[in-house]
Structures are given as C-alpha cells and as structure tokens.
Amino acid sequence: MQHNSKLPNVGTTIFTVMSALANQHNAINLSQGFPNYPSNQKLIDLVNDAMNNGYNQYAPMSGNLDLRLAIANKYQRLYNSTYHPEKEITVTSGATQAIYCIVSAFVRPNDEVIVFKPAYDCYKPAVEVNGGKVIPIQLSAPDYKPDWNEVASKLSSKTKMILINSPHNPSGTIWSKEDMLRLQKLTEGTDIIVLSDEVYEHIVFDGEQHQSACLFQDLKQRSFITASFGKTFHNTGWKIGYTCAPAELMQEFRKVHQFNVFSVHHPSQKGIADYMQDANTYLGLNQFFQQKRDLFLSLIKDSKFKFTPSKGTYFQVLDYSDITDENDVDFAKRLTTEFGIASIPLSVFNLNQKDDKVLRFCFAKTDETLLKASEILNKI
Numbered sequence: 001m002q003h004n005s006k007l008p009n010v011g012t013t014i015f016t017v018m019s020a021l022a023n024q025h026n027a028i029n030l031s032q033g034f035p036n037y038p039s040n041q042k043l044i045d046l047v048n049d050a051m052n053n054g055y056n057q058y059a060p061m062s063g064n065l066d067l068r069l070a071i072a073n074k075y076q077r078l079y080n081s082t083y084h085p086e087k088e089i090t091v092t093s094g095a096t097q098a099i100y101c102i103v104s105a106f107v108r109p110n111d112e113v114i115v116f117k118p119a120y121d122c123y124k125p126a127v128e129v130n131g132g133k134v135i136p137i138q139l140s141a142p143d144y145k146p147d148w149n150e151v152a153s154k155l156s157s158k159t160k161m162i163l164i165n166s167p168h169n170p171s172g173t174i175w176s177k178e179d180m181l182r183l184q185k186l187t188e189g190t191d192i193i194v195l196s197d198e199v200y201e202h203i204v205f206d207g208e209q210h211q212s213a214c215l216f217q218d219l220k221q222r223s224f225i226t227a228s229f230g231k232t233f234h235n236t237g238w239k240i241g242y243t244c245a246p247a248e249l250m251q252e253f254r255k256v257h258q259f260n261v262f263s264v265h266h267p268s269q270k271g272i273a274d275y276m277q278d279a280n281t282y283l284g285l286n287q288f289f290q291q292k293r294d295l296f297l298s299l300i301k302d303s304k305f306k307f308t309p310s311k312g313t314y315f316q317v318l319d320y321s322d323i324t325d326e327n328d329v330d331f332a333k334r335l336t337t338e339f340g341i342a343s344i345p346l347s348v349f350n351l352n353q354k355d356d357k358v359l360r361f362c363f364a365k366t367d368e369t370l371l372k373a374s375e376i377l378n379k380i
C-alpha cells in the first residue's frame, strides 16, 4: 500500500534516543522532563476516594465542574482574572491535547503560525498536520529574548496564530511584562489568536512574577492559555491539563475537543479538584523547585560548565563551550555513554537548528540524584 506521510520529517525523537541510551548505559537520567520522586500521597488518596465514590463514568465534555470551579478560583486569586467555569475553561488530556485541538480548531491550510525556537516538540507537527505553515523565530543563548522587530516583520495577513511559551522549555527563561506588552501591541486590532503555553506557570524563581497572558486585557481576549497538572502536581503520567479562553474561542475549541477525546479521566479530575481546595498545593511549587535549582547549581559551581541560573521551569541549561568544540548532540551522547549522565542537546528542540553548545538538564529529581549527577559533572 502506498501512502504519502502527512508528517514526513517526524521520526524518533532525541528524547527517546537519549532515554534508551541512558538505560543501556545505566546513566543518571536528567534528560527526561519529569520527577523521579512520588506524587503527593494525599492527592493519590483523593483520586482513590473519587473512584470509591462513583466518579467512574464519563465526565462532562468540558470537564468535572468542581475542577473547572477550582481553576476559575485560581485565576481569580492569582491574576485577578475571571474565566467563566462553564463557558471558558475546558479540562484536557494534558497540555498536549489542548494544544493539538486549539491548532486544529483554527489553523487552515496555508495559514501561518509564528513559533519561537527552540520549541517544545508538539507545536510544529500540530500546525503541519493541519496544513499550516510554521514561521520560526530564533531565540539565542544566553537570554533567549525575542526580537520584537523580527516578530513584527514576520506578521502578515496570513498569520493566524502566535504560539508562546513562558516559562520556557528548554531554556528556563521567562518573558517579562514588557515582552507581553510588545506582543499585545503587535496583535492589537488583528484577528491573530495567541496560544500561550503556561505549563510551568507555578515554577518561577527569585520572586519574579509569572506574566500570564490573562493579565493583559487585549491579549486575554485573543488567547488560549494551556496548563498541565502533570507539571504542577508531579504526576505527568496522569495527562490531565486544561485550557482557558474567552467564550467565543472556547466554543470553537470544544467542537474539536468533543470529537477528539470527548472528556478525560474522571476520578483524577475530581481528586485534583479536591486537592486544589488548598492553594498551598500549587503555591509552594516555586520554593520547592527553587531549592532544587539552587542545590544543583551550588553542587556544580566549580565545574567547567557555565550557566545563568534558570528563571523558571525545572530545567537548567549548561554551556559546555569551555570543555569541547563537539556539537551538542555528539557531546550529549558521549556524556551518556562515557560519563553516565543523560541530558538533552538544545539544537534538537523542534525547529531549532542552532548549536549554542548548551545542554538541558532536568532538576526535578531527588536530592540524592542531583548529588550523584553533580559528582559526574564536576569530573568532566
């Protein structure tokens, strides 16, 4: 049978390659973007309670209402921003499914979508499988700041959507209020939709504020915000997230969502809703991960790697240009096979061909793992 792939360039990702290499060489795995410690027992108990209390049939298409109320309360409390729980919030199967359905609901063949690179890997395929065209904008080490004049020059009547991500995976940088205001100004008076991937919203360090798209009135009117409980509650395997947007945009999103998954795992939604009644469950995350970042960086401060401390996310990029001239893929592989530590080279992040000689390390790991990792990194 002959078929023409809709995604001819999608193959095995570096994440799979590095994890396989890490397993094969019994390496410490700081390549994967998820915790190696358990999710909170209270949350697990609440999900079990939900199952025992009968939350075992389809949830409403837009999500369990208690959870949507808890999400709405969070936006009110943290950002003084109102999202109507019935019309403007939908629970999704992780941020990935939300992103796919947002793009599918709006992007038509030949529409242009601006994506900043390096970029999380699900953005480009979602655009391309829907016939859209990615217009990439390069961010560069060490600060990965967007060049707003370049963004302005790439906007056209074909621009349907701009995809943003702060705190940023993989660089660990965050966008400032000025960045968000520039974006707001550039999109003012247009029909451009903004997809703001905010899965690391609760992981921002050094007293900085997360600049959610919902804080900027005009931006909010054109934005979908996506979020992931996997990142917030240390359970990436549950794949529960959500998206918020003004009602007219959300209505279009739900037309796709209902025929994509219809609804997602009900007991997890109820358990998370109950868990979120205590806001400290998510408000304590900044401090929790800042301690991990600080521990990791203090342990490797005398190594040959150079770094600017991550400002958000649970990733730290390390510059190895004082160690070798090898390209980042070769060096990451060699670190795994020869030294026993796995990371992710930044050049492989979807769309990013640039080799700034930096590797991404995930510090959402136990202190013991971070200690072992630092012992290796200090020897290189």
Ligand SMILES: Cc1ncc(COP(=O)(O)O)c(C=O)c1O
Pocket: 033, 093, 094, 095, 096, 097, 120, 165, 169, 197, 199, 227, 228, 229, 230, 231, 236, 239, 240, 241
């Ligand atoms: C920037 C970014 N967006 C989206 C996701 C996907 O989130 P989820 O696991 O909830 O689908 C991730 C996961 O690593 C991510 O880093």
